[in-house]
Amino acid sequence: MTDTVTVTDWQAWQRSWDRQQEWYLPDREERFRAMLDAVEAVVGLEPRILDLACGTGSISDRALRRFPGATSTGVDLDPALLTIARGHFAADGRAAFVTADLRDPAWPERLPHRTYDAVLTATVLHWLRSDELRVLYGQVAGLVRDGGVFLNADHMPDPATPRLNAAEHAYQKERQARARAEGIQDWVDWWQTAAGDAALAGPVAERFAIFGNPADGDHADGEAQSPAWHADALREAGFGEARTVWCSVSDAMVLGLK
Template structure:
């Protein structure tokens, strides 16, 4: 990507008028896919399980939603669904709000998931599904355990929670090392062909008039990257059961990541 105007959105005013929010959404997807080439597969499995357990018109909470990647796929697959996206990142929320402007099915809320009162900002008292992907590793295990406990009363009976994220099995260090070396070799080849990494993408966002100010604010909040944990899928399932869910287990895995589903 040579500039925000060629691979992301070009803004014509500071409030975002004229910004190509679809281009920024696509650019975010490509940057994330550089790290996770199986990203769409985990989204497919996630939405398959939403349909299986919550039907085709669910009320969904897109937790730590970023640009609304889950919401985007949810509404394309299930036109009768509604989604509430919640996040603290002002730049990613700016993209989400711009991308979904005028769509009454999508609402976005600014809230810190470490704030005990974050649930009071939501427009609904209950949801059919709570979904999140590649986000909660920004939390350490203690705050994440607390968050899992907060999700149980947010879900209707029979509601579903799914978390797709980095979930490392520390019992297999040689397998882990081999997988990581192979994955990074593939990433470096893609980098040589022009793929953007995290730092490159944020540098471009800082150059766009519509995103420069919210990008500066997100660095004040997070720094370069938050410092969280990546416990195993088994830890997540066990912690969700201890939080009050009736069932919990992985429903998809890659060599480094997993999608854990919990049912109320």
Template sequence: MAHTDTSTAQPIPSADWTAWQASWDRQQEWYMPDREERFRVMLDMVEALVGPKPRVLDLACGTGSISDRLLKRLPEAVSTGVDLDPALLTIARGSFDGDARVEFVTADLKDPDWPARLPYDSYDAVLTATALHWLHSDPLRTLYGQIAHLVRDGGVFMNADHMPDEATPRINAADRALRHARQERAKAEGALDWRDWWDVAAADPLLAEPTAKRFEIYGEHADGDTPSPDWHARTLREAGFGEARTVWRSPSDALVLGLK
């Protein structure tokens, strides 16, 4: 996917939602250079298991990164994006304005009644990426149980996130050191990290207020757990998925799939 160059902290014109989407992608890629590869595998599995016209729940959707790639890959799909972040939802709603295939819902995934806000009772696929690490294990286990009720029989859930294997500390340390060195080189060349990106958003007239509200909700950064892929697969099976396993991984991240 082509990206607008927003690697330096220059103001983005207000309401240029395409530029904001590209800027978010670049910031995320600073942390995850293989981000597009995990999206590709995720959508491969959607198409393979539920077909080319899925009803998708984009869980903790942010700016709608998954929905964007879903609809480009599978144009007959429909997507519901759900999130609580008012700034990222502002970008998402602006980006997909006028596209009847997509709708967005504001909801807190820690609220037991959040599924009641959704427009559908069930989905062919529930997808999420780089979002649920802000939940601790017990709330995440509860969430997986709720997701199991939303996924139809034969449907899928996929979570791509930071899932290190704590049994290999030396491998983890070496991988972390290499990643951090690459990130520092990229930042020296003008790449925005997470904090820099939010500073730019806070300076935008259309995003300043929702950005302030975002930090009121979440604080500086959430502090959740990062259990292993095996934990995720086991917990999904306990929640009611018939099969669950890792379908993609890097040294530090993984994509776990549960098949209902």
């Protein structure tokens, strides 16, 4: 009698995560491209990257495909998303992953390098309160080498355009409803599917213990600030220059140059 060994397709889980995220962010690939354009322009083709709040490693995945000579350290607290990331990059020695809570003042001590050419993050830091984000920006400023770059692409609505913001929000809700009718998973559905997978059930249970079950409601208590707020906060944290380098109606990407 031969035992059957089930091998998890981590690449399939990575693609599944990307599809779910694109339901919320149809311009997700565009912002990744703009992010890596900025990295290449500022620090070149072989950057040492810190993928901040990396999730499944979406930024690392695109960066390492674009820059074969790059290396990336992903840091996150979510055990389920890190499980996917580690599985996806298991054969790629250029990527490493660290478990750490960005609210822990000592999280930088877990990293394998003291400085990085580029620190990159997307669609995560709005989960932090403004005071927490200011502290984090100060820590990031200490990790970016002189001449290096920090890029944060996130929800950054402009309070000066409330009617435009409302119209765009309504449009996105209609677009999402059409995609849902075609079978696209949302955040809650994706997590319930992951919880039912044998290889992810344990890490997902750990994740629910940390953050709560998405089916029970939104656990985030953060604050979305404007691009101008982020640029000012980065300059206050120690970056010599900071400005918006990409935007949509509701989202933007702010760059800090050390």
